[in-house]
Amino acid sequence: MRTIDKRLDAHVKIARVLVTRAPGLTLPFEARCKSRLAATLDTGEEVALVLPRGTVLRDGDVLVADDGGLVRVSAAAEAVLLVRAPDVLTLTRAAYHLGNRHTPVEVGIDYLKLEYDAVLADMLTRLGASAKQASLPFQPETGAYGGGHRHGHDETFAEDYAVAQKVFDEHHGHAHSHEHAHDHGHSHDHGHAHSHSHSHSHSHDDGHDHDHCDASCSHGHHHHAHR
Template identity: 25%
Template sequence: MIKKAIEIKKDIQADDSVLLDWFDMQKPNLSAITQEGKEFIVKAKYTHLHEDDILVCEDGYKIKVSKSEDNIYTLTFNDHITFARIAYEIGNRHQPICIEDYKITILEDISTTDIINSCKENSSVTVKKGKVLFKPNGNAHHTH
């Protein structure tokens, strides 16, 4: 039986947990499976989920939200022009981004595959693939 989460709370005891990646935590209509194998959907009003949110289901079952590591690409640049151009291209795809000094971290996503491939061919860019807890700058991936 599919559980329906109807409310989101904080700081209460949970019966179960679910591990979600960054994209899943942004979904307005989420369905997932908990660590205990319970299938659920979220039918509560929210903009996105946060680490340690507790999803309270109709039957009182409580599911703690935990953040999983995400597949990411880290792009490190040797020059400011290439850095700015790539940041601009990623921004035009409306993708979440973490910008640091001459370094950009983005989530692995089909919409940026061409950008990653062009960076791999560019000698002024170092591309590394990894798995980390992704934390974008600002209000990334907002709605209009």
């Protein structure tokens, strides 16, 4: 039995003919989230899937077996709810409420797709959306709730991460600047500590108790910034 233990990064260029000729591995979403799996290729060959933990396979991924052979991943058709709406606002509200329930969702330009659930179908209908059962491949957004992990080779992930990191860096940089100014203020002569604390408290009337902030407070601020 061959073991499949590697996934090629998207930037690795492989001749299209080699990918086309590679045997397929068709799996539903739940199976594509497993890093250890006994599976059967579309050719009928039984294989062992042994990938790094946290791997979530996507439709079109190319895997490499221990003998160097390639395997092409396909998303299997499965029971899903196909959600559409008469307007963008209704579709956005549907996505918001599904996110609140930690539901894996595939996001399209004008549709949402999720694993079939009669209760969620009723909720979506009451919100004004159309939720119809269908048998289709399911490839949800992954990373936020209940769907494994995204990986850096995903172009959309890279773009989302760059935006999020920029916001974090801006906030983190401000936090360091604020702490530096605060620490500097406490280096004043002890005899002026009371008057300095009084003026500092008034100039930062933002709900934070700067006068009594100690090491644990600073630690909590860092924890908040990094979350």
